[in-house]
Amino acid sequence: MPSLRELQAAFAAAVFDADLVPGVAAAIQGHGMAAEARHGIYRNNVFHNYREALRDVYPVVERLVGEEFFGFAAERYIPLQPSHHGNLHCFGGAFGDFLDAFPPAAGLPYLGDVARLEWLVHESFHAADHPAMALDRLAAVPPEGLPLLTFTLHPACRLIESRFPIHRIWQANQPGNVAGETIDLGAGGVRLLVRRRDYAVELESLEAAEFALLRAFAAGRPLCDALQAAQAEAPDFSLESALLRRIGDAVVVDCADSGRDENVKVRR
Amino acid sequence: MEGQKRAVPARAGVGLRAPHYREVLATRPDVGWFEVHSENYFGDGGQPLHFLERVRAHYPISLHGVGMSLGTAEALDGEHLRRLKALIERVEPGLVSEHLCWSAIGGRHLNDLLPLPYTEEALAVVCAHVDEVQDFLGRQILVENVSSYLRFSHSTIDEWNFVAEVAARTGCGILLDVNNIYVSACNHGFDARRYLRAIAPGSVGEIHLAGFDRLDGLLIDTHGNRVCADVWQLYREAVERCGPVPTLIEWDTDLPALAVLLDEAAIAQNILEECHALAA
Numbered sequence: 001m002p003s004l005r006e007l008q009a010a011f012a013a014a015v016f017d018a019d020l021v022p023g024v025a026a027a028i029q030g031h032g033m034a035a036e037a038r039h040g041i042y043r044n045n046v047f048h049n050y051r052e053a054l055r056d057v058y059p060v061v062e063r064l065v066g067e068e069f070f071g072f073a074a075e076r077y078i079p080l081q082p083s084h085h086g087n088l089h090c091f092g093g094a095f096g097d098f099l100d101a102f103p104p105a106a107g108l109p110y111l112g113d114v115a116r117l118e119w120l121v122h123e124s125f126h127a128a129d130h131p132a133m134a135l136d137r138l139a140a141v142p143p144e145g146l147p148l149l150t151f152t153l154h155p156a157c158r159l160i161e162s163r164f165p166i167h168r169i170w171q172a173n174q175p176g177n178v179a180g181e182t183i184d185l186g187a188g189g190v191r192l193l194v195r196r197r198d199y200a201v202e203l204e205s206l207e208a209a210e211f212a213l214l215r216a217f218a219a220g221r222p223l224c225d226a227l228q229a230a231q232a233e234a235p236d237f238s239l240e241s242a243l244l245r246r247i248g249d250a251v252v253v254d255c256a257d258s259g260r261d262e263n264v265k266v267r268r
Numbered sequence: 269m270e271g272q273k274r275a276v277p278a279r280a281g282v283g284l285r286a287p288h289y290r291e292v293l294a295t296r297p298d299v300g301w302f303e304v305h306s307e308n309y310f311g312d313g314g315q316p317l318h319f320l321e322r323v324r325a326h327y328p329i330s331l332h333g334v335g336m337s338l339g340t341a342e343a344l345d346g347e348h349l350r351r352l353k354a355l356i357e358r359v360e361p362g363l364v365s366e367h368l369c370w371s372a373i374g375g376r377h378l379n380d381l382l383p384l385p386y387t388e389e390a391l392a393v394v395c396a397h398v399d400e401v402q403d404f405l406g407r408q409i410l411v412e413n414v415s416s417y418l419r420f421s422h423s424t425i426d427e428w429n430f431v432a433e434v435a436a437r438t439g440c441g442i443l444l445d446v447n448n449i450y451v452s453a454c455n456h457g458f459d460a461r462r463y464l465r466a467i468a469p470g471s472v473g474e475i476h477l478a479g480f481d482r483l484d485g486l487l488i489d490t491h492g493n494r495v496c497a498d499v500w501q502l503y504r505e506a507v508e509r510c511g512p513v514p515t516l517i518e519w520d521t522d523l524p525a526l527a528v529l530l531d532e533a534a535i536a537q538n539i540l541e542e543c544h545a546l547a548a
Contacts, residue, residue, distance in 0.1 A: 001422045004389050005341035008373040008382075015378060027385075029419045031456065033485070038418035041486070046380045053379075083377040086335020086348045087307040091379070126311030129318075155312065199315035 002027055015043045016079040050078045053088045057122045058095060060173040061115050064108065073102060089126060093119055110164035110185065117166050117203075120158035120194045124201045127156035132250040138243070145257055147224035151217040152254035156196035159215050163189040167205050195251055209234035210242055214251070222258045276301045276328045276362035276474070278512040280536040282529040283519060284329075289319040291526050296326060299533050301362065303330040303516050309359070310351045320359060330363040330474070330514070331355065332443075335377070338397045338411065339370035339384045349404050356405060363474055363514065365410035365443045366401070368394065368431060385420035386430040391437075398438040410473045411435070412443035415451040415480075415489035427452070428466035441473030444510070446503045447495065447518075451480050451487040460502055464509060472510040477503055477536060478518040492521030494532060503536070507543040515540060 002010065007027055014020040021036050028035035051074045055062055062070040077098050083091045096115030099105050141149060160166075165187045172181045191211035193204045206214070209230040216226035230237045246252040279300025284292065292302070302323055309316050309331075320329070336348060356364060369381040384390045402409055413431050425433070435442050444467060453460035477500075479493025495503075495517070507513070517532040 003341070004339075004385065004387070004393060005373070007385060007420070008341050008370055011382065012373050012376060012378055027420050027422065029421050031419070035418070037484075041417040041483075041488070042380060042382060046378050049379055082375075083379055084375065086333075086337060086345060086371060086377055086379070087310045087351070088335075088379050089307070089311065124314075126314050126316070128312035129314065156314065196314065199318055 011039070011042075014039060015046050018043075047075065047078055049088065050074065050083070050091060054092050054095060057092050058115055058118050059175075060118055060170055061095075061099070061111060063173045064111065064114065064169070065105070069104070073099065073105065076102070089122075095119070110162070110166060110169065113160075113162040113164055113166050114169055117160055117162070117170060117192065117194070120160055121201045121203075124156045124158055124194050124196050127154075127196070130154050130156075130250070130253045133247050133253045133255070135244070135247055137255060138247065141255075141257075147222060148258045149223045149255050150220055150258045151223070151226075151252050152256070153214065153218050154195065154250055154253045156194075156201070157214075157218070157251055158194040159192070159211065159218060160194065161189060161191040161211065165190055167192055167203055170203060193251065197249075207234065209237040213237075213239075213242060214246070217252065220258075274328050274360050274362050276330050276514045278514055278540065280515050280517065280533040280540065281330070282517045282526075282533050284320070284323060285520075285523055286316070286319075287523060288526045288529075289323070293319075293322055293326075295526075297526070297530050299327070299530060300537075301328040301330060301514065303332050303363075303518075306331040306333040306352055306355060306364075307335050309355055317358070324359055328362040329359055330365065330516070331359065331361040332412075333364075333366040334381065335371060335379065336366045336397075336401065337371040337377070338366055338368065338401070339382075339390060339394050340372050340397075341370075341393060342373060344397055344400060345372070349401065353405055356407075363410060364405065364407065365412055365474065367412050367414050368434065369414045381414045383414065383416040383418060383420070384430075386423040386425040386427055388424065391425065391430060391433060394434055395437045398434060398440050402438065402440060408439065408441055408473075410441040410443040412445050412476065413448050415445070415448035415455075415487075417455055417486055417488075419456055426458075426466070428463040432466050432468060432471070435468070435471040442467060442471045443474045443476060444472045444506060445476035445478075446506050447476065447478045447480065447499050448489060450496075450499045450502055451489045454487045461505070464502070464506055467510075469510040472506075472513055475503065475506060475510075475513055475515045476518055477515060477532070490521045491518045494528075495535070500535070500539070504539050504543065507539060508546075511547065512540045512544050 010024040014024045025035040054074050081094050096112045099115050100112035105111050167190045168183050191206045193206050212233050213226050213230040216229045227239055277300045281301035284302040284304050309320055367381050371378050449460050449463045477495045478491040480487045481490045515536045517529055
């Protein structure tokens with residue numbers, strides 16, 4: 001008689017590897033139906049649940065490759081990437097990297113980037129809320145304190161760049177859009193800000209300089225470094241207008257003095 | 269007063285699902301309460317929690333978990349427990365429930381409601397985990413009987429006695445899923461009424477009803493149909509035994525219009541009221 005741990009380990013292993021089914025079948029009552037077939041119902045349920053979870057997160061990938069190919073890819077991804085959470089929303093984050101290395105998808109070199117974008121959209125949807133930052137917070141910082149200021153992006157903001165036009169691919173494959181638009185893959189790359197507005201996730205194409213600025217903020221680098229990164233892309237980059245706009249639309253939601261590592265105090 | 273307002277009443281409720289958020293808020297249907305899957309609100313913010321908090325302002329809420337894996341031979345996931353506790357503090361639900369099953373082993377989650385062998389070892393494991401959850405949350409939980417498509421040869425306890433014993437040993441309540449009893453009774457050839465008779469009436473804190481599908485001679489618990497006539501009859505008998513308890517219409521696959529769910533809930537509400545009138 002197997003211990004509970006032995007039984008569960010054998011059951012789980014057989015879900016992901018058909019060769020291991022005999023190892024658990026001996027513990028299952030037949031009762032008018034083969035033990036293997038009874039176990040197979042659970043195998044189907046588990047795969048069905050994961051496939052549906054992937055379909056929920058990756059509708060654009062599914063629309064690009066079709067339901068059948070998507071199911072085929074999911075079937076191979078599921079045993080390779082074990083779930084570690086009781087929350088199914090955490091499953092599927094490596095699907096983009098998997099597609100990069102999936103030989104049958106080699107003809108669609110942009111697929112991995114589209115999938116990574118969709119995962120960021122998924123993360124953004126569930127991310128924390130955060131109030132906008134009052135502009136006078138910045139006005140209260142003494143000029144000599146500005147270079148070492150760090151800025152925090154809204155928790156629902158994500159940044160991604162691609163050498164493919166994944167923004168247009170994403171837009172053209174939203175529900176309601178009729179298929180048929182031709183997208184030139186040679187149209188060039190894109191730098192995207194994924195952000196939430198009124199609980200809906202939106203994408204925004206950014207110029208290289210602003211992308212560099214926000215990416216430096218997201219990495220926790222101080223304003224002087226972030227500005228340098230932006231100016232490396234565009235020497236005439238206007239920091240003031242970019243900052244005001246991004247504080248205004250709640251992409252930048254907090255700032256702190258990296259020297260003291262606490263919220264900036266109002267000038268004494 | 270606040271506490272009473274949040275208690276889940278002995279009325280019919282329905283599952284709250286994202287496609288119905290706006291309609292629920294706009295029309296405020298006459299239904300007793302709403303239930304959600306806890307894990308769907310484990311995110312840090314955004315639309316799901318926003319809508320849940322708005323619905324919660326008008327209706328009592330029940331949190332129904334699908335991922336705790338109470339029957340695992342290993343330790344419970346502490347992070348999962350902490351997330352659940354944080355959600356409970358935010359939503360202040362009238363009821364909190366989980367499933368009598370296992371889902372994870374060896375650090376790997378299967379995210380499905382997998383059947384247990386009904387042995388003394390499994391009983392001890394489940395009871396220890398239910399104790400741990402109730403201690404950590406500081407409140408009683410309800411534990412739901414699952415449907416199943418197989419039974420293990422080395423089980424030594426009838427499922428109904430196993431369920432009753434978990435409640436007796438831990439003080440948890442039972443979320444009696446009448447459809448699951450029916451599905452398993454058909455799949456394994458036992459008497460659903462014998463199951464009902466084994467459950468102490470006072471231990472049942474909630475009832476679930478749902479529809480199933482048929483596949484290769486088995487009933488599959490898809491939550492994708494209306495409640496069948498046999499299950500309505502079994503439900504009536506359960507209410508006659510247990511008295512009126514909160515009753516949920518579950519529907520997860522091929523989610524229909526809200527009106528269909530409310531229609532099913534109205535049938536359950538009638539049965540609750542008829543049985544109550546007879547008892548009075």
